[in-house]
Amino acid sequence: MMKTFSIGGIHPSDKKISKDCNIEILPVPAKVYISMAQHLGAPATPIVKAGDSVKVGQVIAEPAGFISAYVHSSVSGTVKSVGPRKDLAGNFVTHVEIETEGDDWAEGIDCSDTLITEIPEDNKAILEKIKLNGVVGLGGATFPAHVKLSPPPGKKADCLILNGAECEPYLTSDYRIMLERSKEIVIGAAIMKQVLGGCPAVIGIEENKPEAIRVMSDAVAELQKTARGYDGISVMPLKKKYPQGGEKQLIDAVMKRQVKSMGLPIDVGAVVQNVATSLAVYEAVQKNMPLISNVLTVTGDCLPMDRQHNYKFRIGMPLSYIAEYAGGIPEDAAKIISGGPMMGKAIAELDASTVKGSSSLLYLTAAQTMRGTESACIRCGKCAEACPMGLEPFLLQKYARNGMMDELEENAVQDCIECGCCLYSCPAYIPLLDIIRIAKGDVIRIIRGRVQK
């Protein structure tokens, strides 16, 4: 019996249309706009000004707090401006505008394809490299990787889980890197596992990606045969179910442990990193390559097969540039999403630039994405059955609409992971998550305020 998480979950259609498209490298545009808010936590502080010339991989912004990250230039050229620009949701964020000239890389970065399997011994130096190269989690939350890899005193990691679930429909970027960069990912896992004190590492991949399971298993086996430091790494096939890639769900699936409410994975001895993050760790540690590029899927049912793509992009490329390069926006696309269709964000500003965590340009038609008219709750309980946190969305939305904060907290609205399973399942088209998301924010603010007192 294949493993999966124990509570709730849904089975939306895969739609991995672009899974057989090789990763192509996007040419560098004339201008890039690099956001200072590409990670969870405080936006980085720019250290360049207009007129400065920069090289590829040069630091252009420093972390502005403990939970923050370095930002590097993804191109070489001249800084044109440092100022506010709209992100994809339409909010103003400080961006560094760089006009591209040539492709001149900063000193000390190894751009070759040579695989370096030998892992450095100094864990402190490794963590420093991960931090200086601006590595953040690429599974969605963009949490600074070095923070996650430094468990607080008294806590110990029992297992490093590599997230290769890619449970969101349509997305294929993780799948492609697992096929094309399998060894690098395994080396990244070995590095992180060493930093965490040598705990076992498990690469969780859903069964709908048998190729990836095979290729990753082969990579692990080969590295174990030829190099040192790769023992205790294994691939675990998981039963397909959304949201398997949710951190808490993946810990439940792989370790049979559940993180307490408002707790952190490390409390139960788990550290979860995405496979793309593992690749970024490899590049940062073994090649001294900062996180200036990532892989993104351009897909959608309204795109013909030959216009489906997986692109390696440099951060700061405008989304509109990528859309144009990929052949323009299809006629019948009504909504463009950055990220998966379940948790991704609808793009309001197509001129916004890509960030470290960008994973897709997904085109949905009106028929696919329009919600039906809301009608009365028929108490079918499908939302509660679907909720992977075991919450009762029908109840939470009722409390939320009536402003009943105590009841919301008692019924654990703060545990909601915003996966969207409830709204996806609701036959009455009640905007469950829309309502619960707002209530969750309010309740968490109340809880935090209480702690500070």
Added chain:
Amino acid sequence: MDKLLVSPSPHLHAKTSTKSLMRDVVIALLPAVVVSVLFYGWSELLVLGVSVASCVLLEFLITKYLLKGTCTIGDWSAVITGVLLALNLPASTPWWVVFIGAVVAIGVAKMTFGGIGQNLFNPAIAGRVFLLISFPTYMTDWTKPSGFVGSALADGFTGATPLGIAKEGGVAAVEGLDYMDMLFCNIGGSAGELSAVALLIGFAYLLVRKVIRPYITVSIWVTVAVFSGIFWLIDPEVYTDPAFNLLTGGLLLGSIFMATDYVTSPMSNWGGVIFGVGIGVITMLIRYFGAYPEGVSFAILIMNSVVPLINKWCHTKKYGR
């Protein structure tokens, strides 16, 4: 494309709707409907027609003119109530009695509480029980099946249901009754009790389409089987056996289609089990010790009233708590 559509996630939907779920229930009821029409003929068609038409019409009139709100007949729930009410009545029920049943089902049990999603009691059962208490003569006039296809009903079983016979004459009176007859449409009773196989096909369809979960139905079956099994083992001369109890008296119709009504059953799986056990126990208490030969309708109604309490105490297992 001139404008980008922007909305919060999720951006996809399962595309099941109240309407599609309710339509699936109607489809699941079709085998039972077809069997009842085949065996009871024109009179059953009339009961079905009057019941469905009046349920839908009443809901239309009430939502449009009394409540002046959105009309909800498009969601098929009134059709289900109509079909279920008809299947719960003898085929010989006069049309005006059926209509009164529909008035109670839709007008009283459903719409006074606020329409779909709000009603405490299952409308079809409320209608049926009202008729059973108000018009006992019509409601216990069990014609033996004689419809479009022939029937080989055993002699001596006309005019009463197996449970009724057992109540009157004890276990010995139903000894000649074959379980195969019960499985395949050869017993007297409400139109919907005719064929266990037709009802089970509907149950399978509902499960496959994931319209309902099996907890409520199965816990009713298990409770009835265990309860009657214990009594039957103690004294098979006095108490009817488990298979007899499972196959007669609308137990299948009630446990598959009416106890599982979303609105009037608990939302959690454990709540469903408690609900089902309660229905099973009350049904058997009525059958063995009560005045009525069968008790599924009463049992469901009684347990309907406990659902808010069950919902209050039975919550889903939360992650990490």
